[in-house]
Amino acid sequence: MTHSPTAYETYEADFLRLARRGGEPAWLREIRAAAWDRFAEVGFPTETRGNEPWKYTNVGPIARSAFAYPDDGAADGVSPAQVKALAPWDDGWTTLVFVDGVYAPALSRISAGAARVRTISGAVAADGVAVSERLGRCASIEDGFTAVNTALMRDGAVVETQDDSGRDTPVHLVFMASGASPDRVSYPRTLALAGRNSRLTLVESYVGPPDARYFTNAVVEIAVSEGASVEHYRYMTESEKAFHVGATRVRLDAGASFASTSFATGSRIARNDLNVHIDGEGASCLLKGLYLTSGSQHLDNHINIDHAKPHCSSDQFFKGILSGRSRAVFSGRVLVRKDAQKTVARQSDKNLLLSEGARINTKPSLEIYADDIQATHGATAGAVAEDALFYMRSRGLDEDTARQLLVAGFAAEIIDSISLDALRERAALTVSSGHAATGAKSQQGRAIADV
Amino acid sequence: MLLEIRDLRVSVDGAEILKGVSLAVAPGQVHAIMGPNGSGKSTLANVIAGRPGYDVTGGDVVYDGESLLDMTPDERALAGVFLAFQYPVELPGVRNRQFLKSAMDARRERAGHDNLSAREFDKMYREAVREVEIGEELMKRGVNEGFSGGEKKRSEMLQLTLIDPRLALLDETDSGLDIDALRLVAGIVNRRRRPDNATVLVTHYQRILGHITPDYVHVLLDGKIAQSGGRELALKLEEKGYEWLKEGS
Known part of the structure; x- marks a missing residue:
């Protein structure tokens, strides 16, 4: 049992309410x-021993806090301007905005x-049987965070594409914290169902105002x-100052x-927990x-890929x-399971x-039970290359500007591959401003033109 | 003098590489510094540009009346010093245009000029890309990213052309180039020759001096200038090799 009484009682009161x-x-x-029964049994994964999935992440500060369930009217x-200041925005997308976990139609835009894009509450009311068959199918409640999300989920989205529907308007779900009062928790829940041979572009944004303390527990x-x-x-x-635990189950x-x-950036403690279960050949x-x-x-x-079927591929490329x-x-x-040959x-x-003070624990790992597969893994960690810095400085760039360009260059490999303009531009901006905020004050920074 | 090196002594990891080098380069001149491998040629070029890792134990390097030795590499660059690297560094993901415009704007800012407009920069950039005959597709990559040795040298020449420094140091830019690329480098050096600037070529081979006529040739041997002279000195070296000077010293 790993919950502190106050926090647990708060959650219990929310559940009973x-x-x-x-x-x-x-x-x-x-x-x-x-x-709820599962959560009551396991609590949050705060154990320091024998807790492999959370070995490097101490969720004690989350478990000890009594976060408040948000009210209606969050x-x-x-204002729409506040949403656009924090999240990427494109008028051509369909965007549903949730504030503190509650759907905000006035801030949303349907293109x-x-x-088919609906709120979970709307979909449950209109189409309960279909949702009941799918909700929780991918996301097991084994983990305490997913359990409490499932017990207390308030709202979120159901996104569905029909069989054979082609390339479509991107669907964007914005989960924004208002920061209106401290220590709120939200439980966004998303269910995306891509029909046979269909195409779906789905964007999730998790944002909050600077300095706000809150907890987002998303599934x-x-x-x-x-x-x-x-x-x-x-x-x-x-x-x-936020806490974020996001489970994505595919x-x-x-x-x-x-x-x-x-x-991903921001958060005092954040977990991006992604499982992909490859359950069909050729995926x-x-x-x-x-x-x-x-x-x-x-x-x-924290990424888990389960190759259960043959002739499939998975690539993980993180920076x-x-x-x-x-x-x-x-x-x-x-x-890679026994049957997943040719993986x-x-x-x-x-x-x-x-x-000097930054630390990375990087642990790519392979667990292989099939005998005919190809697998590679690698991890690196290093400082900015001194010879690169000297090269750039020898062209007249001051050290901060040189570092900033090198950092942006390092990020470019991921950023440039984002196909949605509004998102790519926002991410690039976040990289450059984020680095400036970490103390690498730049006088020439403004001289870096986007040409 | 644009550059005056006075009795310069430099060590790396306690080993003395330059053992009292003196050299004066006046505006309008082209100098060639020749010497066998390990003679200290590259050390000299790198110390002038401010590469970390070298201990200057004596002497001075005076550029335009001021000592360079207390200046950071970027201050030296902004003052007008440029080193074309023997081994240009790859900067993955750093876009060429952004890098070059930032470098040019930094110098303009120092001189009290406004930044280049995108259009002004574009025009200069396209002309320079044509002049160094480097593929536009290649330039869409990061700076020097995945470039061949020859392409990297062209990229250095592109930077030299756009930055247009008062003092250019070319550290073995000619090494490993085919004859076309060699002519191109020589053309760029010859065209930049003006009464207000200077170029110092550091080279192992006489070959490039068939295309560039230096005002002075200096031979560096074991950390010292063994002999200085005109272009005829280079021809003599070609004929007799460096051994001849070693015997004479």
Whole structure:
């Protein structure tokens, strides 16, 4: 048992309040009750021994805090300009905005497109049976965070593409913390279902105002049917005092493809927990990530790929930029089961350490039970190359500007591959301003033109 | 004098490489510094540019009336010193245009000029890319990223052309170049020759001096200038090799 009494009692009160409120179908109440039982049993994973998945990340500060469930009307004080200041925005996308976990229709924008996009609450009310069959299918409640999300989830989105629907308007889900009062928690929940041979572009943004202290506990389930392809982005720029635990659970059917890019910065403690279950022949996933940590932040990328079927491929390509006394973790595990012959699996994690105090724990790992596969993995960590700095300075760039260009260059490999303009530009801006904020004050910075 | 090196002594890891080098370069001149491998040629060029890792134990390097030795590499560059590297460094992901414009703007800022407009820069950039005959596709990569040895040297010449420094040091730029590239480098050096600037070629071979006529040739042997003279000195070296000077010293 690993919860502190105050925090646990707060969550329990939230759960009982939700249960009393009623209005939900029995199947959903059952899912919540089972998840609550699980959470009551396991709590948050704070054990320091024998707790391999959380070995490098101490979630004690999250477990000890009594976060408050947000009220209705959380979005009242939030303007569209505030949303656009924090999250990428494109008028051509369909964007649903959730403030402190509650859907904010006035801030959202629905564009024409083939994908059906609804809130979870709306979908449950209108189409309960279909949702009941899918919710929780990808995301097991084994883990305490997912359990408590499932027990207490308030809102989120259901995104569906019909079979054979082609390239479509991107769907963007913004989960924004208002910071209106301290220590709020939100439980965003997303269910994305790509029909057979369809295409879906899905963007999730997790953002909050600077200095706000809150906890985002998000769960995303993505099921990619036979022959479908999903292009997925996860943009996280939480406040520096925020806590973020995000579980993304993906299942791929035969011939499906899943290409995901995660961009992560901010948060005092953040966990990007991504599982891909490759459950059909000829499926592929390409997972990219760029993480930037500064100050005393802690960011944990925890990736599990389960190759259960033959002729599939998985690629992990992550990069980290660490400064201050921050710490990042990359744990990328690839499991290749006995039947998953002809698997191709690649893993790479490269880190740029900008300060002596920054630390990376990088652990790519392979667990292989099939005998006819190709697998590679590698990890690097290093400082900015001195010879590169001298080369740039010999051209008249001061040291800070030179570093800034090198950092942006390091990030470019991931950033430049983002196909959505608004997102790519926002991420590039976050990299340059984020680095400036870490103490590399630049006088020539303004001279760096985007040409 | 644009550059005056006075009895310069330099050590690396306690071993003395330059053992009292003196040299004066006046505006408008081209000098060639020749010498066998290990004679200290590259050390000299790198110390002038301010590369870390060298201990100056004596003497001075005076540029335009001021000692360079207390200046950072970027201050030296902004003052007008440029080193074309023997082994140019790859800068993955750093875009050529951004890098070059930043370098040019930094110098303009120092001189009190406004930054180049995107259009002004573009025009200069395209002309320079044509002049050094480097593929535009190649230039879309990061600076020197995945370039061949010859392409890197062209990239150095592109930077030299755009930055247009008062003092250019070419550290074995000619090594490993085919005849076309060699002519191109020579053309750039010859065209930049003006009464207000100077070029110092550091080279192992006489070959490039068939295309550039230096005002002075200096031979560096074992950390000292063994002999200075005009172009005829280079021809004599070609004929007799460095051994001849070693015997004479």
